[in-house]
Amino acid sequence: MKDTVGRYTKALMIKLTSPYGLKRMGRLAFTVIIVASPFGCIRESTDDGEDTAANKPDVREECVDQRWTDVEAGIQGTCGITENGHVCCWGQDYYQAGIPLGGDFASVTLGGGSACALDGGRVATCWGLPEQPTSEPVESVAVWGSAVCTAALDDQRVACVGNESSPGGEGALLGTRPSDVLRELDVDRTIGCGLNVDGTAACWGDLFWEEIPSAVPQPASVFIDIQTSADATCGLTEEGAIECWGGVAVSPPADVAFSMFRLGTGGLLCALDDEGGVRCWWPNGASWPMDEPPSGAFIDVAVGSGHVCGIRLGGEIECWGLSAEGEGEPPQ
Numbered sequence: 001m002k003d004t005v006g007r008y009t010k011a012l013m014i015k016l017t018s019p020y021g022l023k024r025m026g027r028l029a030f031t032v033i034i035v036a037s038p039f040g041c042i043r044e045s046t047d048d049g050e051d052t053a054a055n056k057p058d059v060r061e062e063c064v065d066q067r068w069t070d071v072e073a074g075i076q077g078t079c080g081i082t083e084n085g086h087v088c089c090w091g092q093d094y095y096q097a098g099i100p101l102g103g104d105f106a107s108v109t110l111g112g113g114s115a116c117a118l119d120g121g122r123v124a125t126c127w128g129l130p131e132q133p134t135s136e137p138v139e140s141v142a143v144w145g146s147a148v149c150t151a152a153l154d155d156q157r158v159a160c161v162g163n164e165s166s167p168g169g170e171g172a173l174l175g176t177r178p179s180d181v182l183r184e185l186d187v188d189r190t191i192g193c194g195l196n197v198d199g200t201a202a203c204w205g206d207l208f209w210e211e212i213p214s215a216v217p218q219p220a221s222v223f224i225d226i227q228t229s230a231d232a233t234c235g236l237t238e239e240g241a242i243e244c245w246g247g248v249a250v251s252p253p254a255d256v257a258f259s260m261f262r263l264g265t266g267g268l269l270c271a272l273d274d275e276g277g278v279r280c281w282w283p284n285g286a287s288w289p290m291d292e293p294p295s296g297a298f299i300d301v302a303v304g305s306g307h308v309c310g311i312r313l314g315g316e317i318e319c320w321g322l323s324a325e326g327e328g329e330p331p332q
Contacts, residue, residue, distance in 0.1 A: 001074065002142035002186040003109035003118050005113065063088035063331045067315025074110030075265055076325040081105050083315060087249040089119050091327030098127030111144035112168065122153050130163055142185040149185050149192055158182045172205040186228050193228040201226055201235055219243055229265035229275030239262060242271060248283035264303030272301055278310055288319040
């Protein structure tokens with residue numbers, strides 16, 4: 001999962017013209033839900049919606065009753081940036097442990113139990129990792145498990161650090177890349193992707209779908225953003241089209257222009273159309289016990305492993321989908 005410069009240029013333009021407000025949605029209640037993370041942690045939620053474990057939203061004063069400028073979702077966890085630049089997380093404990101304090105952060109990215117935030121000077125601060133990335137300003141940062149990759153702000157030169165022998169397999173991200181100059185980095189488990197100087201896609205690592213990236217035909221399209229997962233890779237063109245390839249099939253409509261999109265673990269893809277509406281698709285036409293996206297306009301959307309969060313035009317966060325760990329319940 002990643003963090004980049006200028007993620008929401010098109011989406012933010014909507015904010016000037018649309019007067020939508022806040023609509024909050026509660027946790028979905030099922031008779032019994034057992035949710036397992038790839039780290040072996042299993043949690044249960046009962047039919048009255050009560051969480052059986054102690055994960056709680058971040059209730060620091062600077063996180064409660066705030067307006068938000070960025071949100072990112074991971075495996076049973078969510079983090080956001082308040083309008084005052086504070087990092088706040090809710091859901092799984094591993095996203096909350098080690099959160100950087102202070103109010104100078106602009107964006108945040110999550111991946112596999114670890115996270116990174118970029119401050120106003122584009123310097124990354126990470127937690128849940130064995131080591132920090134570069135202390136120099138970066139164009140983008142992407143993190144998964146014990147590995148983190150950055151693209152330098154000045155020349156987009158890529159550097160990855162982490163545990164080469166991690167049991168999660170993310171050591172594959174530390175291997176040979178198709179280019180050492182990439183931007184808009186994104187990583188997920190054992191695969192990393194970025195954009196070449198000309199905007200074409202470049203990927204590396206090992207794929208869960210049994211083919212190495214170099215063996216998978218890369219589209220010739222020019223992209224302005226790229227997202228990857230263990231299930232598929234997708235890119236956003238300047239015209240607002242979303243193209244996906246590899247692994248399972250995710251097929252957004254070709255006749256709609258989108259301003260941004262996010263691809264979650266498990267292949268769920270959500271995007272904002274040119275009016276700020278949220279649209280979501282599961283791979284291969286599959287369904288999930290999740291509400292339809294709420295109506296109205298958003299300026300940001302984040303996709304986790306079974307939940308989605310978006311930021312309304314007024315800065316309010318709204319989440320829907322699964323919330324066994326409280327990942328769909330931002331601090332209030």
